[in-house]
Amino acid sequence: MSIAKRVQQWATFARTWHIYDCTWQNPFESAKLVKTHLMGLQKPIYHPMISTRGLCTSYKLLPIYQVQKRSMGRLGVVDPSSYSQPDLITTEHSALNWKVDFGATKIQGSVLHRFKVLTANLDKILLDVRDINVTNATLLAGGSELPINFFISDAVDDIGQKLTLELPSGTAKGSLTVRIDYETSSSASGLQWLNPAQTLGKEHPYMFSQCQAIHARSVIPCQDTPAVKFTYDATVEHPSELTALMSALIDKKEPGKTLFKQEVPIPAYLVAIAIGKLVSRPLGENSSVWAEEAIVDACAEEFSETATMLKTASELCGPYVWKQYDLLVMPPSFPYGGMENPCLTFVTPTLLAGDKSLADVVAHEIAHSWTGNLVTNKNFEHFWLNEGFTVFVESKIVGRMQGAKELDFKMLSNLTDLQECIRTQLNKTPELTKLVVDLSSCGPDDAFSSVPYIKGSTFLRYLEDLFGGPTVFEPFLRDYLKKYAYKSIETKDFQSALYDYFIDTDKKDKLSVVDWDLWLKTEGMPPVIPKFDESLANVTKELATLWSSKSVADLAGNAEIKKTISIHQLIDFLGKLIECKDIVDLTESKINLLESTYNLKSSKNAEIRFRLNRLIIRAGLIKRLDEVLEFANSNFRMKFCRPIYRDLAGWPEAKPAAIRNFLSVKDQMMAVCSHTVEKDLGLK
Numbered sequence: 001m002s003i004a005k006r007v008q009q010w011a012t013f014a015r016t017w018h019i020y021d022c023t024w025q026n027p028f029e030s031a032k033l034v035k036t037h038l039m040g041l042q043k044p045i046y047h048p049m050i051s052t053r054g055l056c057t058s059y060k061l062l063p064i065y066q067v068q069k070r071s072m073g074r075l076g077v078v079d080p081s082s083y084s085q086p087d088l089i090t091t092e093h094s095a096l097n098w099k100v101d102f103g104a105t106k107i108q109g110s111v112l113h114r115f116k117v118l119t120a121n122l123d124k125i126l127l128d129v130r131d132i133n134v135t136n137a138t139l140l141a142g143g144s145e146l147p148i149n150f151f152i153s154d155a156v157d158d159i160g161q162k163l164t165l166e167l168p169s170g171t172a173k174g175s176l177t178v179r180i181d182y183e184t185s186s187s188a189s190g191l192q193w194l195n196p197a198q199t200l201g202k203e204h205p206y207m208f209s210q211c212q213a214i215h216a217r218s219v220i221p222c223q224d225t226p227a228v229k230f231t232y233d234a235t236v237e238h239p240s241e242l243t244a245l246m247s248a249l250i251d252k253k254e255p256g257k258t259l260f261k262q263e264v265p266i267p268a269y270l271v272a273i274a275i276g277k278l279v280s281r282p283l284g285e286n287s288s289v290w291a292e293e294a295i296v297d298a299c300a301e302e303f304s305e306t307a308t309m310l311k312t313a314s315e316l317c318g319p320y321v322w323k324q325y326d327l328l329v330m331p332p333s334f335p336y337g338g339m340e341n342p343c344l345t346f347v348t349p350t351l352l353a354g355d356k357s358l359a360d361v362v363a364h365e366i367a368h369s370w371t372g373n374l375v376t377n378k379n380f381e382h383f384w385l386n387e388g389f390t391v392f393v394e395s396k397i398v399g400r401m402q403g404a405k406e407l408d409f410k411m412l413s414n415l416t417d418l419q420e421c422i423r424t425q426l427n428k429t430p431e432l433t434k435l436v437v438d439l440s441s442c443g444p445d446d447a448f449s450s451v452p453y454i455k456g457s458t459f460l461r462y463l464e465d466l467f468g469g470p471t472v473f474e475p476f477l478r479d480y481l482k483k484y485a486y487k488s489i490e491t492k493d494f495q496s497a498l499y500d501y502f503i504d505t506d507k508k509d510k511l512s513v514v515d516w517d518l519w520l521k522t523e524g525m526p527p528v529i530p531k532f533d534e535s536l537a538n539v540t541k542e543l544a545t546l547w548s549s550k551s552v553a554d555l556a557g558n559a560e561i562k563k564t565i566s567i568h569q570l571i572d573f574l575g576k577l578i579e580c581k582d583i584v585d586l587t588e589s590k591i592n593l594l595e596s597t598y599n600l601k602s603s604k605n606a607e608i609r610f611r612l613n614r615l616i617i618r619a620g621l622i623k624r625l626d627e628v629l630e631f632a633n634s635n636f637r638m639k640f641c642r643p644i645y646r647d648l649a650g651w652p653e654a655k656p657a658a659i660r661n662f663l664s665v666k667d668q669m670m671a672v673c674s675h676t677v678e679k680d681l682g683l684k
């Protein structure tokens with residue numbers, strides 16, 4: 001049989017069995033292996049992505065072939081969610097030159113990457129892209145420009161495409177500069193475009209990005225893996241009446257053009273941009289809040305503790321290297337509570353409670369200035385290193401500002417949320433309740449949950465207690481942050497930092513007490529719950545027991561329910577009530593009593609409204625469905641809208657209306673939100 005025929009046969013086989021890449025060794029041996037493996041899987045997860053061009057190229061270039069596919073191995077050696085090869089080549093600096101076209105809802109321009117080639121005779125550069133239209137790729141060397149061949153693979157669900165840039169033979173180690181001319185798609189997953197009617201001011205359009213986890217590839221052809229960190233500068237042309245902001249320092253401002261500089265190396269997921277009719281108010285030295293005019297003063301008031309949080313975080317973690325700390329209060333379609341974009345944290349407007357009670361999200365984002373942005377997970381399987389550490393530091397900031405009892409209450413409260421998440425969101429995917437997850441067949445957005453945040457921070461609190469409390473563990477934390485600053489690391493690097501730090505101390509015996517496999521690889525709730533101060537949490541526990549076990553008549557005459565509690569206790573109590581397996585007499589009158597007892601009807605607090613709406617669903621109050629949907633439409637923060645839609649999907653009477661409502665607003669959501677809600681509603 002001719003080689004060409006064998007290749008053709010193999011291609012057919014590969015398509016049938018969902019094999020996703022085509023750099024082969026021995027097609028027939030590998031085929032057997034793959035087939036055996038796939039028979040053991042419940043279902044292959046990704047679509048085939050063998051392009052004829054890719055096949056022919058591999059066939060021509062390689063005498064022997066090697067099979068790789070996503071469900072069997074890793075897309076890249078270093079990162080299962082990226083095609084890039086940071087072990088062979090790494091980005092040092094990227095220069096962005098962008099024209100932001102609001103009419104076409106596209107960014108058009110170029111990126112000039114300066115790479116460091118780590119191996120001699122590198123024949124190609126692999127980059128990540130998603131729905132990007134590349135027009136030219138050019139090698140810049142010694143003052144001349146050499147056009148280079150490039151091709152883009154078919155798309156893999158959740159991952160995107162591979163951009164291959166062919167290099168001239170004999171490419172040496174060292175510096176190499178490539179310019180890529182391109183434009184984004186109007187449906188780029190990392191960008192959101194709002195028309196004037198979707199803004200508060202109603203007069204100007206707005207656009208923003210959300211690149212974590214792997215959406216930078218829809219904005220820039222790049223090595224979209226946190227294993228690679230690079231500095232960047234940007235020249236952004238935009239309508240002159242609008243303000244452009246990036247995750248960088250402003251270098252120069254001209255009418256309709258803003259220049260930016262980020263001099264600290266960052267992973268691609270931290271590149272961010274927002275353009276809109278924005279104004280700012282000062283929050284402290286080197287710190288301002290940006291928002292649309294209508295809410296900027298309320299934002300300045302809500303986040304007035306930012307400077308104190310920054311100072312507290314620096315005392316705990318070390319010098320703040322990013323020079324500026326600004327907040328940008330986003331439109332309500334922003335899908336997360338906050339995003340730690342360097343120099344410019346993005347936050348959801350659902351934090352505007354009017355009483356600063358939800359501002360701890362800002363403490364969280366500030367903490368990321370060290371945990372995540374300086375010490376970064378190498379890939380998203382080790383996301384707990386970003387988020388577990390950040391929640392741990394956030395709770396310490398809260399502890400220093402509000403006291404040790406609040407700190408412990410926050411940690412305990414988080415555990416209620418974790419329990420809810422494991423019971424509902426992750427009930428069909430228990431493997432995602434492990435601290436270190438396997439992302440070789442799952443996109444990061446689908447794996448996202450509170451597990452890395454809460455199980456991760458609980459693990460750190462366990463270690464802190466084990467090694468002797470904050471006086472011992474905080475110096476270790478600073479040492480760890482210093483050791484790995486500007487680096488990308490895996491869990492084993494944390495393990496060795498802990499080991500190296502304590503091995504020569506009187507705590508060395510504790511090292512053998514840590515059951516790493518139990519914490520990192522076991523499914524479910526944290527294996528050990530540390531000893532927390534329970535005084536604030538006991539109050540909410542008792543209240544939840546009371547409200548779940550007593551009838552409305554019994555409750556109405558019970559003075560216990562009138563006890564004064566803090567806003568955080570109210571939020572926690574409602575969360576605990578949702579977690580109660582049985583709630584006696586959960587009727588309209590019980591919901592009414594709950595609302596009147598705790599003034600819930602007038603509450604602007606999104607965390608309270610969210611939990612109340614879930615209880616309304618649980619009570620099956622169909623006449624209040626419009627109110628629930630109104631809340632689901634008031635913001636598209638996934639923390640709120642996903643559980644609401646999941647609850648509605650489980651309520652047959654309400655499900656059709658929920659689907660209709662979702663379909664009518666889905667175009668106003670970011671792609672990450674609409675895709676995940678589609679799954680929550682069982683539409684995908």
Ligand SMILES: CC/C=C\C/C=C\C[C@@H](O)/C=C/C=C/C=C\[C@@H](O)CCCC(=O)O
Pocket residue numbers: 212213335336337338339340380381383384437444445446447448449452637638639
């Ligand atoms: C084990 C999980 C593996 C991978 C997940 C990695 C990234 C997930 C991706 O979807 C991006 C997440 C971005 C998060 C940004 C901010 C969060 O801290 C917000 C938390 C929820 C909220 O408060 O709204």
Ligand SMILES: [Zn+2]
Pocket residue numbers: 364368386387390
């Ligand atoms: Zn975070």
